[in-house]
Amino acid sequence: MSSSKKPQKTTDIHIGDAVPGCKKKDPMVVIDHVKKSFGGLTAVDVEHLEIPSGVITALIGPNGAGKTTLFNLLTGFDTPDTGNWSFMGTSLSGVPSFKVAQMGQVRTFQLTKALSLLTVTDNMKLGAKGQNGESIFRALFPGFWKKQDEEIEAKAMELLKRFKLDAKKDDFAASLSGGQRKLLEMARALMTDPTLVMLDEPMAGVNPALTQSLLDHVISLKEDGMTVLFVEHDMHMVRHIADWVVVMAEGQVVAEGPPETVMKEQAVIDAYLGAHQETDLGEVTGRINIIKGEGK
Amino acid sequence: MSETVIEVKDLVAGYLPGVNILNGTNFHADKGELIGIIGPNGAGKSTLLKSIFGLVRVREGSITLNGESIVGLKANQLVTKGVGFIPQNNNVFPSLTIEENLQMGAFQEPGKYSERLDFVISIFEELGKRLKQRAGSLSGGERQMVAMSRALMMDPTVLLLDEPSAGLSPVRQDEAFLRVSDINKAGVTCIMVEQNARRCLQISDRGYVLDQGKDAVVGTGRELLNDPQVIGLYLGTLGT
Amino acid sequence: MDWGSILNNTLAGFLTPTTIAFALAALGLAMHFGFAGLLNFGIAGFMAIGGYGYAISVLTFGFPWWLGMLVGILGSVIFALILGIPTLRLRGDYLAIATIAAAEIARLLFLTTAFTDVTGSADGLFGFNTRPDGSGFQNSNPIPAGTYGFGPFTYNEQTLWVLLFGVIVLAVAVWFLWALMRSPWGRVIKGIREDEEAVRSLGKNVFAYKLQALVIGGVFGAMGGIVYTAAQNISPGVYVTSLTFFIWTSLLLGGAATIFGPVIGAVIFWVIQAFLSNVLPELATSGILPVSTTQASTLRFVLVGIGLMLLVIYRPQGIFGDKRELTFVK
Numbered sequence: 001m002s003s004s005k006k007p008q009k010t011t012d013i014h015i016g017d018a019v020p021g022c023k024k025k026d027p028m029v030v031i032d033h034v035k036k037s038f039g040g041l042t043a044v045d046v047e048h049l050e051i052p053s054g055v056i057t058a059l060i061g062p063n064g065a066g067k068t069t070l071f072n073l074l075t076g077f078d079t080p081d082t083g084n085w086s087f088m089g090t091s092l093s094g095v096p097s098f099k100v101a102q103m104g105q106v107r108t109f110q111l112t113k114a115l116s117l118l119t120v121t122d123n124m125k126l127g128a129k130g131q132n133g134e135s136i137f138r139a140l141f142p143g144f145w146k147k148q149d150e151e152i153e154a155k156a157m158e159l160l161k162r163f164k165l166d167a168k169k170d171d172f173a174a175s176l177s178g179g180q181r182k183l184l185e186m187a188r189a190l191m192t193d194p195t196l197v198m199l200d201e202p203m204a205g206v207n208p209a210l211t212q213s214l215l216d217h218v219i220s221l222k223e224d225g226m227t228v229l230f231v232e233h234d235m236h237m238v239r240h241i242a243d244w245v246v247v248m249a250e251g252q253v254v255a256e257g258p259p260e261t262v263m264k265e266q267a268v269i270d271a272y273l274g275a276h277q278e279t280d281l282g283e284v285t286g287r288i289n290i291i292k293g294e295g296k
Numbered sequence: 297m298s299e300t301v302i303e304v305k306d307l308v309a310g311y312l313p314g315v316n317i318l319n320g321t322n323f324h325a326d327k328g329e330l331i332g333i334i335g336p337n338g339a340g341k342s343t344l345l346k347s348i349f350g351l352v353r354v355r356e357g358s359i360t361l362n363g364e365s366i367v368g369l370k371a372n373q374l375v376t377k378g379v380g381f382i383p384q385n386n387n388v389f390p391s392l393t394i395e396e397n398l399q400m401g402a403f404q405e406p407g408k409y410s411e412r413l414d415f416v417i418s419i420f421e422e423l424g425k426r427l428k429q430r431a432g433s434l435s436g437g438e439r440q441m442v443a444m445s446r447a448l449m450m451d452p453t454v455l456l457l458d459e460p461s462a463g464l465s466p467v468r469q470d471e472a473f474l475r476v477s478d479i480n481k482a483g484v485t486c487i488m489v490e491q492n493a494r495r496c497l498q499i500s501d502r503g504y505v506l507d508q509g510k511d512a513v514v515g516t517g518r519e520l521l522n523d524p525q526v527i528g529l530y531l532g533t534l535g536t
Numbered sequence: 537m538d539w540g541s542i543l544n545n546t547l548a549g550f551l552t553p554t555t556i557a558f559a560l561a562a563l564g565l566a567m568h569f570g571f572a573g574l575l576n577f578g579i580a581g582f583m584a585i586g587g588y589g590y591a592i593s594v595l596t597f598g599f600p601w602w603l604g605m606l607v608g609i610l611g612s613v614i615f616a617l618i619l620g621i622p623t624l625r626l627r628g629d630y631l632a633i634a635t636i637a638a639a640e641i642a643r644l645l646f647l648t649t650a651f652t653d654v655t656g657s658a659d660g661l662f663g664f665n666t667r668p669d670g671s672g673f674q675n676s677n678p679i680p681a682g683t684y685g686f687g688p689f690t691y692n693e694q695t696l697w698v699l700l701f702g703v704i705v706l707a708v709a710v711w712f713l714w715a716l717m718r719s720p721w722g723r724v725i726k727g728i729r730e731d732e733e734a735v736r737s738l739g740k741n742v743f744a745y746k747l748q749a750l751v752i753g754g755v756f757g758a759m760g761g762i763v764y765t766a767a768q769n770i771s772p773g774v775y776v777t778s779l780t781f782f783i784w785t786s787l788l789l790g791g792a793a794t795i796f797g798p799v800i801g802a803v804i805f806w807v808i809q810a811f812l813s814n815v816l817p818e819l820a821t822s823g824i825l826p827v828s829t830t831q832a833s834t835l836r837f838v839l840v841g842i843g844l845m846l847l848v849i850y851r852p853q854g855i856f857g858d859k860r861e862l863t864f865v866k
Contacts, residue, residue, distance in 0.1 A: 062465040063436040077733070101739035113734035115727050125720070126727050127738050133720030134740070136748050140715045149720065178337035192738060204463065207336040208493055208531050233465055274467030281470065281498040285477040288518070 018257035021048035028053040034083030061248035076100035104195035114181040116174035124156035127191025199230035307357035319509035332500030334493040380452030387443035390432030401449030437468030547688035549810030553767035556702035562798030564756030570792035572749035573729030575632035581639025584775035586758025587765035600671040612758030660771030791857030812836035
């Protein structure tokens with residue numbers, strides 16, 4: 001297996017100290033005083049958070065920290081109780097999720113939503129924006145949309161080749177493996193020509209060996225000029241590709257900064273990473289017999 | 297020579313008619329072992345576990361528990377025979393308290409309840425303090441703990457675990473693996489299917505790498521961790 | 537057992553105005569459920585509004601027949617909007633409950649004596665297909681008087697005109713549905729059927745699409761009611777909930793997510809109905825079935841119910857459907 005590319009990390013992202021809520025040189029998303037509660041439980045309570053443009057930001061934190069809720073708030077899949085949040089300078093208050101997607105954001109889901117009953121190609125074509133054929137009266141007469149559909153199909157084929165799914169183009173998405181469906185969801189998201197790509201646990205359920213190719217695709221998103229925000233539990237992935245890390249716990253942002261520094265903060269280790277990050281659990285449990293002279 | 301607790305031979309099983317997930321899998325677990333089963337998605341890891349527990353119909357092959365065939369037995373029958381199962385999702389009753397969840401675990405033999413409760417709390421001290429808490433209000437890692445405890449209430453000799461670390465943050469994942477190790481040290485044979493192959497193999501006595509419904513690579517946990525073929529195909533090099 | 541007449545009557549069931557009406561309504565339901573995944577248990581309501589809209593416009597407002605039919609269609613569009621706007625944002629089950637209620641409300645409004653001047657209440661309406669001022673549907677009949685056809689397929693010029701009209705409407709409806717479903721619009725609808733959130737995340741206004749599907753399917757249903765009404769008179773007793781379930785049976789029999797499935801399903805359904813309504817009473821008279829003749833003919837509804845259950849359990853994709861597309865058990 002050839003080794004992957006080593007990503008070029010971007011530095012010099014923030015202004016001032018790397019503290020929770022610090023300002024960014026080029027923010028794409030700005031969140032102010034955003035609160036969301038479910039029943040009596042405060043899921044998200046963020047004073048200030050700015051997501052920087054053109055880089056890969058990781059959002060990490062224990063379960064129940066509010067990461068997915070924050071995600072849903074940013075993409076319009078949920079509405080905050082209070083607060084302001086904007087994308088590229090435009091307020092997203094009251095904007096439904098499909099309009100947010102039209103503005104240039106696209107998200108993937110933790111439980112992959114590759115549409116199984118559609119073919120791979122149809123899945124891809126669904127992603128394209130501004131399709132004439134999707135308007136009901138023009139849909140009736142191919143003359144209005146045939147040419148555009150062909151262009152969309154060509155673009156889809158290019159992306160499928162890039163994600164190595166082109167051989168499967170006529171298969172129903174249901175016949176793809178879990179990992180291939182993840183790739184399809186990511187490729188489909190790119191059909192929308194997004195500015196901000198939001199990935200919700202893209203590595204969840206993915207075989208470790210496939211992780212590498214998925215990571216390479218995420219890195220290439222940045223190289224193509226897109227901004228990436230992803231939620232993950234896989235610390236190796238975070239360390240490998242993230243330029244910036246935001247740590248959430250109990251609904252609040254508790255740390256921000258480049259991965260190396262953030263992941264060494266004691267509070268983050270205690271709440272989230274665990275003390276055994278670098279240790280072999282076989283040693284911790286005493287299952288390996290460490291006999292002198294016998295190394296790993 | 298350790299006695300074999302579970303033995304699976306040439307197992308063929310699947311969910312949809314005509315589609316086999318397992319294509320002749322061979323597997324065995326000896327008393328007191330901690331076995332790890334890893335492999336790519338769709339390889340049949342969960343299917344193997346579910347076949348053993350009677351949740352998936354076996355089409356060909358044999359499964360024996362202490363020498364006796366258990367093919368065709370229903371899950372509740374297997375529980376009385378000493379097999380416990382911890383599913384990946386929906387593994388607690390959210391509207392019940394922790395205590396009630398544990399009572400559900402022991403409901404086939406209520407007489408054993410207090411004795412088992414003491415044992416379970418000795419491994420999971422935290423639970424003892426929160427028995428009255430509603431399970432639905434627990435986080436993913438805490439539910440994992442309750443699910444494991446509930447399975448232990450029937451004093452199983454074999455415990456089947458379906459991806460115990462799934463969806464958990466790193467610190468909770470480590471805790472889950474350490475708990476499984478503790479349970480195993482208390483004498484329970486553990487068979488664990490995992491996505492986090494590295495951590496799983498670090499604590500396993502023996503491991504199976506499943507691929508396309510067959511046992512592709514077999515060895516001790518350490519052997520598999522260091523096997524370049526396994527690393528290349530399944531473990532990836534990121535963790536190193 | 538008069539097998540000759542049984543056979544004759546059974547074959548006649550292939551092509552009647554009722555068969556065409558069912559086919560149209562089943563196509564509407566195919567749009568709703570087969571393609572868009574909307575649970576509509578009130579298709580009878582759409583048919584009633586189509587039929588009554590047509591009949592009332594002609595009788596009370598003196599409209600010519602084609603304008604009356606357009607009113608019926610417009611009525612179903614409004615009905616779909618009233619139904620859809622509040623419920624389509626909620627879970628699918630709520631639409632199901634709302635449609636059952638709405639269809640019953642429609643029927644009761646047509647039944648109540650409060651509007652008897654306009655609706656004829658329980659007696660219904662008649663005499664609107666042939667009008668003294670020549671603006672009726674039958675007045676425009678181009679076919680000369682006489683009997684046409686052969687054997688079981690013998691019709692007078694009035695029925696033949698209705699059949700001709702119905703078949704043309706059906707053909708247009710089939711084309712319409714086919715053209716839509718093979719277009720990008722159809723792709724979005726099929727995506728919505730499976731997972732709305734995924735489609736939303738790609739920037740599509742899911743609510744608008746669902747509403748469009750509801751309106752289109754509703755219009756087909758209304759056309760079914762109109763064709764049925766153009767063949768005879770109209771009475772509220774027809775548009776009961778069991779009509780809705782007969783349409784569902786026709787749809788599922790043929791294949792809910794196909795274009796020709798609903799049409800074939802409707803035809804088969806009516807042929808079987810014709811067969812049973814002839815055979816069962818004869819079996820009773822000749823003593824083979826230990827029931828009275830009236831009981832025997834209602835027995836066929838029991839059999840339809842059983843048939844529907846078996847269909848849903850063992851072959852939900854119907855005759856032409858693809859099992860992968862239609863799974864009631866996820």
